[in-house]
Amino acid sequence: MLSDDELNKFFANYNDRGMKKWQGFYLSDHTIKWAKQDKERNTIIEILPQQSEEEIGQILFNSFSSGLTVIVQENNLDLEGKIPCEIDGNVLGYNEESVMVNETKVKLDNIRNVRTVGDRSV
Incomplete structure (x- = not known):
């Protein structure tokens, strides 16, 4: 058992490394997720021209009937005036x-x- 003097001496010279000591506890899942978020954040998506309703409808219908994958760009812009993301996948269904x-x-x-x-x- 350490005396109070020994404990006081130890803590007087102790340098806590803060969060650095926890660095080894990050799981690979965490680092993969962070890398993906950084990539998405740093990816600049080109703003494509506005298509007509007829053109959009025709492409979606053709994709739906033939099972082609589409990339959809919405009119949403972030605070910096950039397209935050595009939606890609198969058209599973649609209505009016x-x-x-x-x-x-x-x-x-x-x-x-x-x-x-x-x-x-485009």
């Missing part, structure tokens, strides 16, 4: 107001641009 792209419901009047994967024309 919205379309389901994988698990995401997108309002048709909020779509800026839609293209099939591999299609470089």
Whole structure:
């Protein structure tokens, strides 16, 4: 057992490394998630031209009927005036107001641009 003097002497010279000592406890899942978030945050998405309702409808219908993957760009901009993300996946269904792209419901009047994967024309 240490005396009070020994404990006081130890803590007088003790240098706590703070959070550095916990660095080894980060799981690979955490670091992968952080790397993905950094990549998404630093990716600049080109704002594509506004397509007509007819053009958007035709591409979505063709994708739905043939099972092609689409990339949907919405009219949403972040505070910096950039497109925060694009939605990609298969068109699972649609109605007069919205379309389901994988698990995401997108309002048709909020779509800026839609293209099939591999299609470089805008």
